[in-house]
Structure formats: C-alpha cells, structure tokens
Amino acid sequence: MTRPALILLSGGLDSATCLAIADDAGFNPLHTLAFDYGQRHCHELTAAAKLAQLHNAHHRLVHIDLRAFGGSALTADIDVPKDRSPHDMAHGIPITYVPARNTVFLSFALALAEVTRSRDIFIGVNALDYSGYPDCRPEFIAAFQSLANLATQMATEDPEHPVLIHAPLLHLTKAEIIRRGTALGVDYALTHSCYDPTPVGLACGHCDSCALRRKGFADAHIPDPTVYA
C-alpha cells in the first residue's frame, strides 16, 4: 500500500501508540509532526524524534509561539498542579489546558497533509482520561473533519476521497491504550508524559499526566518502564 498518513506525534504515550496503530494498518509513507510551542522542556520532542526514527517516518518539527498568548500552566509561568485527586482531575477544565491547542495542531497537520497528499490524519486524543479538555471530545474531532474537507485543495478537487481524522484512542482507557500499544511492540520507555520533569528528563511522578500514566500501567497489569525522580 502506498497510502500516506500524517500522525501528530508529541512524544507521549498516546501519540506513540497512535503512530504504531497507523504503521500496523499499513499506511506508507508515514509523516510525523511535532510542535515546539514553548513547552517547559524538550524531553517530549526528543522522544518524538526517536519514535519517528523507529517507524521510518518522515519527521517534521514546527516552532510556534503560543507562549506569547499565555493562559496555560504548560506554557506560562504558572505552577503545574501536583497530586490531585481523581475527582479533581476528572472535573472542570484544568489549568494545563493550552488554548485551542488541538485546533492549532490539527490545522498544521492539515497544511502538511495537503502538501504530502495525506488524506489520513491521526491524532491521539482521548475522551476518557481528558474529559476536561473541550478539544479532546468526539464532536470536536467530527467538526474538524468537516472543516478539513471544506478547507483543502485535495478534498475540494476530489470529494470522493475525503480527509479522515483518525482518533483511534478516543474511547479507550489509558490501560487499554497501553495494552494495545504493548501488543504492537511500542517501547513506552521511549515515551515522555510528565508535565514537569527534572532538568535531565526524569518524570516527576506527581503531575496529572504522571498520575494517569502510572494508573494506566497498574490497571493494565503491565510493568511501567518510566524512570520517576
């Protein structure tokens, strides 16, 4: 099959699984896209580059300055919340929400998809673990797919072959994602989830992202290869 796909690859557990799913489905060539959007650290970006290399994907890094807009603990000078209860994590929009992030990321993905003629775009969003983020919901993904088919030259010129936004993790729990990825051979030691790692890249073990990751491995009964500080 020579049907290209574009995968948004942050370097985290979810997007690594997404890349493995696209590769396993036979898409070829694989184009991966990561963003330097003023995160507090670069460990995720290093992880993304390594994962892309393992899958022989054509990897691109886009620099964008969402930081100029402020508004999130992931990009502004606000403390990352630690040791929150499962109840607190599950309710409300967390302070780590980056304004319109998935809209911005999917827009760049669409631009690169147009250039590489990739009608299949993969994004590792998850509606269960990230219920507080408006742009991780199924209706958001469906709306972006509608937009993509109106916005691009490739879809306009060939409406029989629409752009598809694949979100294969949308309805999976973290444990199910880890089981799926493990079955596909994903080495999760290469992925990075922590919002607030040590300078050398060890996971803090206490932010929401670390908490979800730890619980996911525990629930999946799969050893967690993450090195926590």
Added chain:
Amino acid sequence: MTRPALILLSGGLDSATCLAIADDAGFNPLHTLAFDYGQRHCHELTAAAKLAQLHNAHHRLVHIDLRAFGGSALTADIDVPKDRSPHDMAHGIPITYVPARNTVFLSFALALAEVTRSRDIFIGVNALDYSGYPDCRPEFIAAFQSLANLATQMATEDPEHPVLIHAPLLHLTKAEIIRRGTALGVDYALTHSCYDPTPVGLACGHCDSCALRRKGFADAHIPDPTVYA
C-alpha cells in the same frame, strides 16, 4: 461597549477594511493578529502594525514556519504569476494558495480569542475575488464557527454566548470593499496587497493581487493611492 474583538490583520486592503468595520461597530478593546509565515517580504507586516496603531488595537505578531512545508508561490521558491487574464484568475486554485492557511490563521485567532475572552473574530475573506481558494468560501467560515464553539473553554462554559466568526467582506466585490472602507476613513495608501513587491516595497502592478486591487479602485471610481513600480 466593552466587548472585545479579534481581527486577523494581514496589512492588505481587505483586512484593513475589516478592522475599520469592527472599530466602527464599537468593539473594544480591539486585538489584531498578524503572521510572519515566511512570506517573501515584510511590507505587509509593517502595514499591519501601522493600521493597528491607528485603531489603538493591541497588535500581536506570530511567527510560524509554513515555509518548511513548501507548496505555495507565496512561501516557496516558485515564480509569482504575472499579468494573468481575469478568466485564469477566476478559475482553479492558484499557485499562490498556501495550504490550509486560513485554517491555521483562524486556529491561532481562536487561541488568542480564548486568552483575551474575545467571542468575536473578524476575517477579511472574500468569496468573489478569491473563488479559487477553498478556504475563502462561506461554508468554510460556517464550519470553522461550528468548530470554534466545540473547541474552546469559553464557548463550552458559556454556550449562551457563542464564538462568532465575522466575515463582513465575504460577498462584496473589491470595488464594494473599497467604497465601504473609504466611507469609514481607511487610508488605503497604508495597506499593502502586492505578492511580489520591489525590495523597498513598491507594488509590482502585475501579480493577481495588484490586478484585483487596481481593478477594484477603477470600478469604485476612487483614485488608487498605491505607488506602483
């Protein structure tokens, strides 16, 4: 009225008119957003900053590297077409189309709108003069508005006050846009339209954008203040 608005301001004739329309409608404060996306020149960006200053708008410039993706005469090393016939300009998607550009621009606008709590976003797209661009059509604008209301914290938390994408020039001819802007006091000498200006910023007079602009002033029977090379 203290109802903020966000205006995408390229520095061209259309977005300058859009800014004047938002200002005239009483939106306040005004937030303007321009993009350095690897254009061949910076004259548009200078024009945008001047126009924002005249309207007391809070102006922001975002750097994005669409150029890394290639695919357009506006960002890649492809010749800008000159002296095309009106028929050629009106049909097909031109080589100056930047992949998913308006999707990317509106996504950043949405991020900044969320941070500034602006539920009103203005974009100067035009369906008549730019019929070849898929992302200048009314259905694209409508689809983005639907997306915006699913994608953001402000719309999710307060669905009674949805995000509105205003495209006041959508169905106007270039001559109508110029008449409207002139009535609102827009000084079109401060705007820049040319795709391929001289190094000091004089308009070439022959690219599609210059041709549409010249014809617009002629059709409106308003003197064209542009200095052509």
